[in-house]
Amino acid sequence: MGSSTRPARVPPPPAENYEAWLQRHQEELRDSRKKSFETPAGIPVETLYTPEHLQHEGWDYQRDVGYPGQAPYTRGFTPGGYRSQLWKMEMYAGFGSAEEANQRYRYLMSQGSTGGISIALDLPTQVGYDSDHPMARDEVGQIGVALTSLDDVERVFDGIPLEKVGHIFSTANAIGPIVCAWLIALYEKRGTPTGDCIVQLQNDPIKEYVARGTQFLPIEAAVKLSCDMIEFCRTAAPEWLPISVSGSHMKQAGATCVQEAAFTICNAIAYVETCLERGMKIDDFGHVLELHFCTEMDFFDEVAKYRATRKVWTKLVRERFGGTTERSQHFRLHAATSGRPLTAQQPLNNIARITLQALAQILGGCEQTRTASFDEALGIPTQEAARTSIRTNQIIGYESGIPDTVDPLGGSYFVEHLTLTYEREIEAIIRQVDAMGGALAAVHDGFYQRALAQGAYREACAIESGEQVVVGVNRFQSDEAQPVPTFKLDPGAAERQVAKLRAVRERRDAAEVQRTLARLREDCKAGVNVMPAVLAAVKAYATIGEIADVWRDAFGTYVPEAVRF
Amino acid sequence: MQLVPDNKQRPLRVVLTKVGLDGHDRGVKVIAQALRDAGMEVIYAGLRRTPEDIARIVLEEDADVLGLSILSGAVVPLTRRVLEALHAQQVNDVVLVVGGIVPEPAREELKSLGVQGVFTPGTSLTQIVAYIRASVPAERSYQEAK
Numbered sequence: 001m002g003s004s005t006r007p008a009r010v011p012p013p014p015a016e017n018y019e020a021w022l023q024r025h026q027e028e029l030r031d032s033r034k035k036s037f038e039t040p041a042g043i044p045v046e047t048l049y050t051p052e053h054l055q056h057e058g059w060d061y062q063r064d065v066g067y068p069g070q071a072p073y074t075r076g077f078t079p080g081g082y083r084s085q086l087w088k089m090e091m092y093a094g095f096g097s098a099e100e101a102n103q104r105y106r107y108l109m110s111q112g113s114t115g116g117i118s119i120a121l122d123l124p125t126q127v128g129y130d131s132d133h134p135m136a137r138d139e140v141g142q143i144g145v146a147l148t149s150l151d152d153v154e155r156v157f158d159g160i161p162l163e164k165v166g167h168i169f170s171t172a173n174a175i176g177p178i179v180c181a182w183l184i185a186l187y188e189k190r191g192t193p194t195g196d197c198i199v200q201l202q203n204d205p206i207k208e209y210v211a212r213g214t215q216f217l218p219i220e221a222a223v224k225l226s227c228d229m230i231e232f233c234r235t236a237a238p239e240w241l242p243i244s245v246s247g248s249h250m251k252q253a254g255a256t257c258v259q260e261a262a263f264t265i266c267n268a269i270a271y272v273e274t275c276l277e278r279g280m281k282i283d284d285f286g287h288v289l290e291l292h293f294c295t296e297m298d299f300f301d302e303v304a305k306y307r308a309t310r311k312v313w314t315k316l317v318r319e320r321f322g323g324t325t326e327r328s329q330h331f332r333l334h335a336a337t338s339g340r341p342l343t344a345q346q347p348l349n350n351i352a353r354i355t356l357q358a359l360a361q362i363l364g365g366c367e368q369t370r371t372a373s374f375d376e377a378l379g380i381p382t383q384e385a386a387r388t389s390i391r392t393n394q395i396i397g398y399e400s401g402i403p404d405t406v407d408p409l410g411g412s413y414f415v416e417h418l419t420l421t422y423e424r425e426i427e428a429i430i431r432q433v434d435a436m437g438g439a440l441a442a443v444h445d446g447f448y449q450r451a452l453a454q455g456a457y458r459e460a461c462a463i464e465s466g467e468q469v470v471v472g473v474n475r476f477q478s479d480e481a482q483p484v485p486t487f488k489l490d491p492g493a494a495e496r497q498v499a500k501l502r503a504v505r506e507r508r509d510a511a512e513v514q515r516t517l518a519r520l521r522e523d524c525k526a527g528v529n530v531m532p533a534v535l536a537a538v539k540a541y542a543t544i545g546e547i548a549d550v551w552r553d554a555f556g557t558y559v560p561e562a563v564r565f
Numbered sequence: 566m567q568l569v570p571d572n573k574q575r576p577l578r579v580v581l582t583k584v585g586l587d588g589h590d591r592g593v594k595v596i597a598q599a600l601r602d603a604g605m606e607v608i609y610a611g612l613r614r615t616p617e618d619i620a621r622i623v624l625e626e627d628a629d630v631l632g633l634s635i636l637s638g639a640v641v642p643l644t645r646r647v648l649e650a651l652h653a654q655q656v657n658d659v660v661l662v663v664g665g666i667v668p669e670p671a672r673e674e675l676k677s678l679g680v681q682g683v684f685t686p687g688t689s690l691t692q693i694v695a696y697i698r699a700s701v702p703a704e705r706s707y708q709e710a711k
Contacts, residue, residue: 123588124586138643139639212589252589253590343687345687379666452591453598460599464689560610560613563597565597565608
């Protein structure tokens with residue numbers, strides 16, 4: 001009886017091709033929400049994608065996608081994806097002096113942050129000034145923790161067993177080699193083998209000259225120091241990841257996904273080539289390279305970026321650098337949701353934004369993801385906002401079922417079309433930068449800088465005109481206040497930091513400091529790897545300012561240029 | 566001699582810069598392009614300029630407007646130091662505006678120091694352009710010539 005009440009089965013539509021389908025529905029399709037649909041990189045988005053599109057583009061499953069754990073790794077580097085292990089869930093934190101940061105790290109670890117300790121450094125530390133330097137005034141501990149000597153590093157990790165941390169990350173760039181030496185010294189003092197924990201340092205100064213701005217040496221010297229660290233770690237701490245080439249900051253400064261991936265790969269090429277010139281072999285260090293991106297709001301744009309990047313990098317390592325091992329083609333893909341699209345207006349909306357961004361990077365197959373906190377447009381995250389952030393990652397991981405099959409978006413006509421398109425666009429930009437003479441030449445030329453500034457302005461104008469909607473800012477504004485508590489830095493933290501620094505200067509063996517700094521000066525002049533000398537200096541409790549000053553004297557300083565618009 | 570106010574004859578000249586150690590300059594570059602497209606002459610003096618540097622650039626460029634971009638949380642003390650440096654150079658007539666992450670209480674404090682405009686995230690480009698146009702006195706060039 002039940003079956004008799006069912007409506008008659010609708011016969012399937014006659015087979016037709018995409019063009020015919022478009023033709024048949026042109027009246028309805030003309031009535032679109034927007035004049036044109038495109039990704040933020042300006043790549044057109046059609047109404048619909050079908051197998052015909054992929055066929056037309058010459059797409060081949062085995063060649064362009066393949067199986068997870070197989071070249072070209074579009075579907076990921078491991079056969080099991082997140083089935084065996086979820087992505088590392090990371091929380092970035094740091095403020096005040098070492099003691100304040102130590103408390104926050106302990107709290108995040110107690111809340112299930114599996115990404116270990118991810119250290120945000122204050123600005124004086126990032127540009128190589130001691131906490132009592134005149135340029136550091138008012139900025140000590142403001143946007144990250146102040147670290148000036150090994151003593152601070154010891155206090156940051158006080159009571160935290162290094163072997164249980166799993167990972168230590170920091171956005172140390174121009175000062176990467178100093179932070180590396182601090183951590184090696186800390187491991188030695190604690191008697192912990194370096195292999196018991198993975199240290200990842202960003203150590204990528206190139207992008208600082210075009211975005212983020214914590215460069216303080218000429219770019220050639222900065223790249224040299226960065227590669228000193230990569231070379232040194234091969235024997236001193238072979239399990240560590242001594243460079244995390246980062247597009248994240250270029251993206252936040254205005255790069256599209258395609259530019260972010262392409263510029264990052266071009267910068268990575270510059271580091272790899274410098275290392276190869278020193279006689280290193282890609283098969284020996286390819287696996288310790290990491291690419292770090294950030295995820296913003298256009299969902300499929302981001303998914304395609306991650307998938308295409310794996311593919312492009314694999315080809316590059318094989319064809320350009322002669323990598324022969326699987327390991328050398330496996331960079332780690334480290335992604336962070338971006339604080340930039342978060343809004344100060346209606347800050348709770350940011351929880352939804354962070355969820356979407358995290359989802360895109362997970363569906364793109366990232367091995368390590370960092371989630372921002374909903375109050376980041378207002379200041380340093382409060383403890384509650386930070387907890388909500390880690391919970392967002394955990395809810396996706398443990399409640400959604402998304403990690404249960406590998407690369408669930410693989411085979412989507414649209415995603416595969418975009419992945420293929422992005423691969424071609426990324427490679428086109430790499431050829432363009434190569435033709436300019438590589439990443440450093442592109443920075444000197446201002447090529448990246450112009451692209452980023454134009455991208456940021458284009459977006460600002462689109463938001464201004466309402467063409468790009470930002471909920472709560474240019475649409476759906478509300479007069480109702482949505483007050484959220486904001487973080488307040490203990491005003492005494494900076495003073496305590498300076499007092500401790502002065503006590504360290506009193507306590508240490510001044511002659512030993514001078515001796516180690518003199519050796520560093522000689523090594524800089526001789527053009528040899530500076531890492532052994534930096535390590536000796538940090539062990540003698542030389543400060544970051546003292547070491548960076550030796551570099552400044554030896555290599556010169558970066559001078560900002562005025563730009564006429 | 567009677568000088569004709571000439572700010573209609575030369576475009577408004579704006580110096581934008583970042584003071585302090587913060588290196589994020591997406592916002593200030595967006596503003597630079599918006600002011601340029603509004604017909605102003607814009608000099609972005611770059612990162613990590615000291616207050617003394619800034620005062621010198623404002624003098625050299627004969628700027629009508631100085632815009633500081635600060636996101637580092639030290640907006641009040643840094644602005645105060647720039648104002649001291651400007652006064653030390655006898656620059657008392659430049660229109661000073663500040664943009665960036667500026668918490669509510671700091672906005673009032675900046676205004677009391679003599680900052681004319683404070684722009685926080687979400688302020689429209691049109692508002693900023695209009696504000697800057699309106700805040701430069703029409704007779705400014707004439708006063709300078711005296």
